[in-house]
Amino acid sequence: MSRPVGILALQGAYQKHVDSLSRLGMTSQLIRKPIELDDCSALILPGGESTTISLLIQEYGFYDAIRSFSADHPVMGVCAGLILMAEKVDDDRVTPLALMPFKATRNVYGRQVHSFSADIKPAFTETGFRAQFIRAPGIENISENIEILATHEDKAVMVASGKHIAMSFHPELSDSTAIHEYWLNR
Ligand code: GLN
Numbered sequence: 001m002s003r004p005v006g007i008l009a010l011q012g013a014y015q016k017h018v019d020s021l022s023r024l025g026m027t028s029q030l031i032r033k034p035i036e037l038d039d040c041s042a043l044i045l046p047g048g049e050s051t052t053i054s055l056l057i058q059e060y061g062f063y064d065a066i067r068s069f070s071a072d073h074p075v076m077g078v079c080a081g082l083i084l085m086a087e088k089v090d091d092d093r094v095t096p097l098a099l100m101p102f103k104a105t106r107n108v109y110g111r112q113v114h115s116f117s118a119d120i121k122p123a124f125t126e127t128g129f130r131a132q133f134i135r136a137p138g139i140e141n142i143s144e145n146i147e148i149l150a151t152h153e154d155k156a157v158m159v160a161s162g163k164h165i166a167m168s169f170h171p172e173l174s175d176s177t178a179i180h181e182y183w184l185n186r
Helices: 015-023 034-039 050-059 063-072 080-085 178-185
Strands: 005-008 028-031 042-045 075-078 086-089 100-105 116-120 129-133 138-140 147-152 155-161 164-167
Touching (some): 015 178, 028 034, 034 063, 042 080, 050 063, 050 080, 063 075, 080 086, 138 155, 147 164, 164 178
Parallel strands (some): 005 028, 042 075
Antiparallel strands (some): 100 138, 116 129, 147 155, 155 164
16 A cells, blocks of 8 residues: 655644545545654645744754655645745745745735635646635745746746645645645656
């Protein structure tokens, strides 16, 4: 049996990724200690509160562990997870892991009350995808090494480089598993 996909479970919206992965026939493991990464084939950094998750990453000794895991395993960042994957963040309270060369801007898509959904059309699907944005971050200063996989109102909302992908919206809140599947097959 293949090794599970790890989901960082320090804070935030990690649980629904378990369902998305199981609909794809994949097992997952909630990660609360760096050593647990050793069993995993890939890692999801879920949505939540990036300032809190960043503090917990430092406190639990995940900073170097995730960076070295990412050298040879795929990482997917969702919303706050995207903020953590960035090289730079517009908020000093977040120490980003710098896994992808772009700058994340927090809460550009409004406050919690302004959450919304929108149809996007990722480059790798024939059909559209209903994306849920919850106080979503923007993606700026995108290096030329990055592929833009989807846009919303002419702004990048989903990007990839190498094995890694990051998105402003929450794919685990959709009925579709297309994005998890694309990432794992990448
Ligand atoms: N607004 C949150 C942050 O900046 C991210 C929200 C989310 O992950 N849905 O950390």
